[in-house]
Amino acid sequence: MLRFPAPLRPGDTIAVTSPSAGVSGLGAERVAFCVDWLRQAGYEVVVGECMDGSGITAGPAERRAAELTAMLCDPKIRCVLPPWGGETAIDLVDLLDWDALAQAEPTWLVGYSDMSTVLLPLTTRLGWATMHGDNLADTPYAQPAGLLPWTELASGPGPHVQRDSGRIATWARLDEDTRAVRWRDVGEGTWRLHGADSLHARGRLIGGCVETVTNLAGTPYGDVAAFGRRHADDGLIVYLEAAEDEAATICRNLHALRLAGWFEHATAILIGRTNAADNAKMTQEQAVLDALGRLGLPLVFDVEIGHVPPHLPLVNGAMATVTVTADVRQITQELR
Structure with missing residues (x-):
């Protein structure tokens, strides 16, 4: 429960x-x-x-x-x-x-x-x-615009609706300003759907940072396969983001999660925007496709859920609906 x-x-x-x-x-x-x-x-x-x-x-x-x-x-x-x-x-x-x-x-x-x-x-x-x-x-x-502070998601059951912000930002350097309250824009970006023309998926959210959660897979502390079985009627929306490991390492880690059964009950996978390095023979996107493309699941790339700000807060366990069309890029979370 x-x-x-x-x-x-x-x-x-x-x-x-x-x-x-x-x-x-x-x-x-x-x-x-x-x-x-x-x-x-x-x-x-x-x-x-x-x-x-x-x-x-x-x-x-x-x-x-x-x-x-x-x-x-x-x-x-x-x-x-x-x-x-x-x-x-x-x-x-x-x-x-x-x-x-x-x-x-x-x-x-x-x-x-x-x-x-x-x-x-x-x-x-x-x-x-x-x-x-x-x-x-x-x-x-x-x-x-489009994103919510984490305090708002924690304030009630929702539904909490967030949309693609279109922004890529970075932090203020601490040696320049320890009191910064506004992101520094460095570009524009948008969610990108792979594996389908449009997406309307529902499921329980679960996921995290690839480099850290991979070490929990296969242990009692990262049994997402069992979590998926318990919530098979709802399905899972798995989200993952790479912090800094280069693409071949991320590829190996994602294969490990696949082999550990993390995606057996997934309806879609969200991939966070990253500045992590490519491998000389593999990009970060190719790493994801190599490990997860064979699953036949919709993949949403460049979501604001990782080490590239701004940040879109997600609640592990929330019931989420993800919609991606030509005009809509949105996630709704219900805390129930």
């Missing part, structure tokens, strides 16, 4: 912790600004102890797992938000207190990149809806 956290409202408490990379230097200045921004938006914000940015993670895996578990189980906390992603959140997934989490009411966990490593098992193992959306450092950026 899927369980959706209570709607997030101004006045609710958002907790900040670093399950993966911590903060230091200009990054700490950015995070402090973002905490103040959330408070000015009306939320109570508490900052945990696991925030140290001197190492590859914010502290020992046991401490990070304990703090994240405590925050997710605290009924006074309605949302947990990391400063950003990182590299090795996989070291804590088996250290979370899964029994305690199973007994707790679901709490919003929001983030992307390495946070996919934690979002995915909370949804597939516990049935908690989780949010693949902006980390704390990106939250103050204003959304362009």
